[in-house]
Amino acid sequence: xxxxxxxxxxxxxxxxxxALADLFxxxxxxxxxxxxxxxxxxxARKELSKAYPNLKLYNHNDFEKMLAEHKPxxxxxxxxxSTHHDYICRSLYAGCNVITEKPMTIDAxxxxxxxxxxKKTGKKxxxxxxxxxxxxxxxxxxxxxxxxxxxxxxxxxxxxxDTNHGADYFRRWHRNKANSGGLLVxxxxxxxxxxxxxxxxxxxxxxxxGARLFxxxxxxxxxxxxxxxxxxxxxxxxxxxxxxxxxxAWPTMRELYVDCEKYDGYFRDRCVFSDQIDIExxxxxxxxxxxxxxxxxCLNAFCSWEGYRLxxxxxxxxxxxxxxxxxxxxxxxxxQGALKPEGTTIRIYPHFKTPYNVPVRxxxxxxGGGDIEMLKDIFGQPRPDPLRRSADYVQGAYSILTGIxxxxxxxxxQIVRIEELVSGLPKSVFPQMPGEDERIEYVxxxxxxxxxxxxxxxxxxxxxLTETLGSGK
Ligand SMILES: NC(=O)c1ccc[n+]([C@@H]2O[C@H](COP(=O)([O-])OP(=O)(O)OC[C@H]3O[C@@H](n4cnc5c(N)ncnc54)[C@H](O)[C@@H]3O)[C@@H](O)[C@H]2O)c1
Numbered sequence: 001x002x003x004x005x006x007x008x009x010x011x012x013x014x015x016x017x018x019a020l021a022d023l024f025x026x027x028x029x030x031x032x033x034x035x036x037x038x039x040x041x042x043x044a045r046k047e048l049s050k051a052y053p054n055l056k057l058y059n060h061n062d063f064e065k066m067l068a069e070h071k072p073x074x075x076x077x078x079x080x081x082s083t084h085h086d087y088i089c090r091s092l093y094a095g096c097n098v099i100t101e102k103p104m105t106i107d108a109x110x111x112x113x114x115x116x117x118x119k120k121t122g123k124k125x126x127x128x129x130x131x132x133x134x135x136x137x138x139x140x141x142x143x144x145x146x147x148x149x150x151x152x153x154x155x156x157x158x159x160x161x162d163t164n165h166g167a168d169y170f171r172r173w174h175r176n177k178a179n180s181g182g183l184l185v186x187x188x189x190x191x192x193x194x195x196x197x198x199x200x201x202x203x204x205x206x207x208x209x210g211a212r213l214f215x216x217x218x219x220x221x222x223x224x225x226x227x228x229x230x231x232x233x234x235x236x237x238x239x240x241x242x243x244x245x246x247x248x249a250w251p252t253m254r255e256l257y258v259d260c261e262k263y264d265g266y267f268r269d270r271c272v273f274s275d276q277i278d279i280e281x282x283x284x285x286x287x288x289x290x291x292x293x294x295x296x297x298c299l300n301a302f303c304s305w306e307g308y309r310l311x312x313x314x315x316x317x318x319x320x321x322x323x324x325x326x327x328x329x330x331x332x333x334x335x336q337g338a339l340k341p342e343g344t345t346i347r348i349y350p351h352f353k354t355p356y357n358v359p360v361r362x363x364x365x366x367x368g369g370g371d372i373e374m375l376k377d378i379f380g381q382p383r384p385d386p387l388r389r390s391a392d393y394v395q396g397a398y399s400i401l402t403g404i405x406x407x408x409x410x411x412x413x414q415i416v417r418i419e420e421l422v423s424g425l426p427k428s429v430f431p432q433m434p435g436e437d438e439r440i441e442y443v444x445x446x447x448x449x450x451x452x453x454x455x456x457x458x459x460x461x462x463x464x465l466t467e468t469l470g471s472g473k
Contacts, residue, residue, distance in 0.1 A: 001027060001028070001029055002027065002028050002029070002073050002074065002379075003028075003029050003030075003031050003070070003071075003072045003073045003074070004016075004020060004028060004029065004030050004031065004072055004073070004074050004075070004076055005030070005031050005032045005033065005034065005066055005067070005070060005072045005075055005076070006030065006033045006034070006044075006075075006076045006078055007033075007034040007035070007060070007063065007075060007076070007077055007078065007079050007087050008034075008035060008077065008078035008079025008080070008083075008087075008101075009033050009034075009035045009040050009041060009043070009044040009078070010035075010040060010078070010079075010256060011252075011256060011330040011331050012078050012101055012330075013033075013044070013076075013078040014047075015366065015371055015375070016076050016078065017030070017044065017047060017048060019375045019378075019379055020051070020379070021047075021048055021050070021051035021052065022051070023375070023379070024375070024379035024380065025051060027379060027380070027381075028379045030048065030051075030052055030055065031055075031056065031070040031072055032055065032056040032057070032058055032066050032069075032070050032072075033045075033048075033055065033056075033057060033058070034057075034058040034059070034060060034062070034063055034066050035059075035060060035079070036059065036060040036264065037260050037263050037264050037266070038057075038059065038263050039259055039260035039262070039263045040256060040260050041057040041058075041059075042057070043255055043256065043260075044057070045057055056069070056070070063087065063090060064090065064094065067090075067091065067094040067096060068094075071095075072096055073096065073097060074096060074097045074098065074099055075087065075088075075091035075096045075097075075098050075099075076098075076099045076100075077091070077098060077099070077100040077101060078101050080173055080179055080180075081103055081105070081106050081174075081179060081180045081181060081185075081186055082105075082106050082110075082178060082179050082180070082181075084100055084101070084103070084104060084105045084106075084110075085104075085105040085110035085111070085113050085114055087100075088100055088104070088105070088114050088117070088125060089113050089114060089117040091123075092117045092118060092120075092121040092123045092125070093117060093120075093121060095121070095123070096123065097123050097124040097125070097126075098123070098124070098125045098126070099125075099126045099128060099378065100125060100126070100127055100128070100396070101127075101128055102127055102128060102129060102189045102190060102193075102396070102399070103180075103181060103185050103186055103189040103396075103399070103400045103403075104125070104127050104189075104393065104396035104397060104399070104400055105181075105400065106177075106179075106180060106181030106185050106186070106400070106404075107181060107185075107404055107407075108401075108404050108421040108422055111397055111400060111401065111404070111421070111422050112422045112423070114393060114397070115393070115397065115422060115423075115424050115425055116424070118393050119424065124392065124393075125392060125393035125396065126378070126390065126391065126392060126393075127193075127391045127392070127393065127395065127396030127399070128374060128378070128391075129190065129193050129194075129197075129374075129389075129391045129395075129399070130366070130367045130370035130371050130373075130374045131190045131191075131193070131194055131367060131368070131370055132193070132194065132197055132370065132374075132387075132389045132391070133369070133370035133371075133373035133374040133377070133389055134339070134363050134367060134368030134369050134370035134373075135360075135361035135362060135363040135368070135369055135373075136321070136323060136339065136344055136346065136360050136361060136362075136363070136368065137194060137368070137370070138361075138373075138387055138389065139346065139358070139360065139361050140198060140310070140312075140319065140321050140346065141197065141198055141387050142387065143319060143346070143348070143358065144198055144199070144312060144314075144319065144433070145200075145387070145431055145433065145434065146434070147316075147434035147435055147438065148316070148317070148319065148348060148350075149312060149313070149314030149315075149316050149317040149318060149319050149348065149350070150314040150315030150316030150317070150434070150435040150438060150440065151314055151315045151433070151434070151435030151436055151438070152198075152199045152291070152293050152312055152313070152314050152433065152435070153292070153293055153294075153313050153314055153315065154293055154294045154295070154296075154312075154313045155195055155198075155199060155293060155294070155295045155296070155297075155310070155311070155312050155313070156295075156296050156309075156310070156311040156312075156313075157191060157195060157295065157296070157297045157298075157308065157309075157310050157311075158297075158298050158308060158309045158310075159187075159188070159191055159297070159298070159299045159300075159308045160300060160303035160305060160306060160307055160308060161183075161187070161299070161300065161301040161302075161303060161306060162302075162303050162304060162305055162306040162327050163242070163243070163302055163303070163304070164306075164327040164328070164329060165306055165327050165328055165329060166281070166300075166301035166302055166303065166306070167215070167243050167272050167301070167302070168245075168329045168330060169183060169186070169187070169279070169301060170215040170270075170272040170274075170277055170279075170281070170301075171232075171245060171268060171269055171270050171271075171272055172268055172270070172330075173266070174186055174279070175270065175274075175276070175277045175278070175279055176276075176277070176278055176279065177278055177279055177407070180279065181400070181403060181404065181407065182279040182280060182403070182407060183279055183280060183281070183283065183299060183301060184208070184210065184280070184283055184285070184299070184402075184403035184406045184407060185400055185403035185404060185407065187299065188283075188297070188299055188402070188403050189399045189400050189403060190399075191297065191299070191308075192287075192297075192398075192399045192400075192402040192403065193391065193395065193396075193398075193399035195287075195295055195297075196395065196398050196399060196428065196430075197388075197389075197391075197395070197430060198312070199289065199291060199293055199312070199433065200291070200430035200431060200432070200433035201289040201290050201291035201293060201430070201433075202289065202290050202398045202418070202427070202428050203287050203288070203289055203290075203295075203398060203401060203402045203405070203418050204287075204288045204289055204290050204417065204418055204419075205287070205288045205405075205415050205416065205417045205418065206285060206286070206287050206288075206402055206405035206406050206409055206415065206416050206418070207285065207286045207409050207414075207415045207416075208283065208284070208285040208286075208405075208406035208407075208409040208410050209283070209284050209285075209410060210280035210282060210283035210284065210285075210406070210410050211280055211281075211282055212277060212278075212279065212280050212281050212282075213281060213282045213302075214281050214282070214301070214302035215272045215273060215277060215281050215301070215302070216273060216275075217273055217274075217275050219273055220271075220273035223240075223241070223242075224237075224240065225237045225240070225241055225273065228241070228271050228273060229271065230267075230270065230271060230274070231267045231269045231270050231271060232244050232245045232246070232247070232269040232270075232271070233247070233267070233269055235271070243272050243273075245269045245329070247268060247269050247331075249332075250331060250332045250333050251333070252331050252332070252333050253268070253331035253332060253333075256331055257269075257331065268331075280410075281300065281301040281302055282298075282299075282300050282301070282302075283298065283299045283300075283406070284296075284297070284298045285297050285298075285402070285406045285409075287402055291433070305324060305343075306324070306325045306326070306327045306337075307322070307323045307324040307325045307340075307343065308322070308323050309321075309322050310322075310323075314435065315435055315438070315440065316350060316351055316435070316438075316440055317348060317349050317350035317351045317353075318348075318349040319346065319347070319348055319349075320345075320346070320347045320348075320349065321345070321346045321347075322343065322344065322345050323339060323343070323344045323368070324339070324340040324342075324343025324344060325337045325338065325339060325340065325368065326338040326339075326340060337366065337367045337368060338364075338365070338366070338368065339362065339363060339368040339369070341360070341362055344360050345357060345360060346358040346360050351443075351446070352443040352446025352447065353443060353446065374389075377389065377390055386431070387431060388429065388430060388431055394425060394426050394427075394428050394429075395428050397422065397425055398418075398425075398428055401418050401421055401422065402418075404421060405417075405418055405421060408421075
């Protein structure tokens with residue numbers, strides 16, 4: 001039986017609480033929870049009362065006391081981003097392993113503290129990259145590892161957050177870099193992790209530009225909302241604002257945030273057009289990888305649909321993957337980031353051959369089906385992990401260092417090298433990527449197909465792609 005405590009019992013902790021109270025209860029035990037908001041602690045007690053009638057609650061000032069009294073095997077860190085490093089390091093020094101929500105932390109100094117703490121203690125940190133586990137994203141990894149487009153040379157990745165989910169980052173604590181590192185860290189940690197993992201390499205240097213272009217006082221004026229209040233609650237123009245959030249409309253949101261405001265004064269519904277916001281909503285970056293590949297990435301947080309477009313270019317062709325997701329706001333009770341099957345495609349464009357679609361694997365539940373697959377990996381019976389989907393602190397670090405470098409690049413108007421940011425970070429271990437020395441065959445009449453002939457034929461994809469996966473040897 002593995003034992004756990006959770007620090008941070010806000011919206012995201014629900015996934016872990018449910019897993020520990022239900023599906024994985026036979027092998028995993030929750031001993032205590034910790035938060036700085038006593039209202040949310042009581043709520044956690046209520047939610048878990050059936051599975052854990054004796055659950056202990058701790059104020060954040062009593063974190064060490066909690067560890068000393070319960071001696072958990074693992075601490076699950078689910079608090080605000082800027083507090084992660086502190087809880088991770090204190091847990092490691094107390095002899096515990098850590099499972100942390102993304103981003104592992106938000107700046108280079110805090111990242112260094114984690115690297116040093118892992119080295120000194122020999123304990124483990126796992127970062128919960130649920131995106132890797134969503135079936136279509138794992139499928140992209142399998143395809144790339146099968147060598148279907150050869151050695152990867154470049155990546156184009158556009159991420160779109162819509163005016164519902166995207167706007168929500170500008171209402172909550174995420175709207176200030178001191179709390180979240182900005183969207184290039186808080187959100188794009190998922191995306192940079194996917195790219196690192198998909199192409200089996202780590203970032204080397206980063207150039208970035210970004211700005212807040214949409215969630216601004218000027219945009220409020222354009223909408224005729226210049227007289228908006230500080231928050232949606234009691235806002236004088238809420239009736240004509242498409243961004244109005246009624247927190248009382250959903251029981252979970254009311255209980256988690258409205259009912260808990262009195263304890264810490266945290267308002268979850270601040271105005272998205274406020275001049276207090278200091279994160280970007282439009283960002284473009286270029287990254288050179290150790291493998292030589294180059295990534296061009298952009299993130300916009302005010303789009304009309306939610307999801308992403310990916311294209312990966314290799315020595316033998318191009319893989320395109322589009323993914324549309326359902327829109328949600330944290331606490332509205334809906335499934336977070338579910339895939340829209342009709343908007344999710346994978347298509348291969350081989351050089352000199354006919355392009356074709358690959359039937360996409362579907363996944364149900366939170367984050368494209370990634371949440372449940374990841375939970376099985378964390379709390380379930382050990383199982384093979386040929387794609388190496390489980391991420392340690394090294395991969396957690398590389399996933400944030402791109403965004404941290406991008407923040408520095410934007411502030412100083414220069415290209416930033418990752419090695420300047422932290423020291424002592426080991427190499428990342430990925431399945432071996434194909435194609436470096438592969439001989440590519442001449443395709444008779446192949447030039448006739450350039451620019452070309454389209455086919456809706458469902459793929460002639462190798463049946464057993466997993467057999468062709470590199471095993472990291
Ligand atoms: N992997 C994913 O898909 C995913 C999705 C949502 C959130 N997250 C991550 O989960 C974490 C929590 O996000 P959330 O949406 O639950 O936010 P939230 O605001 O709902 O909850 C954050 C909790 O942290 C607590 N907290 C703040 N400062 C603290 C401190 N110093 N000590 C102890 N507790 C403190 C707050 O009181 C609150 O209960 C974030 O790091 C976020 O990035 C990950």
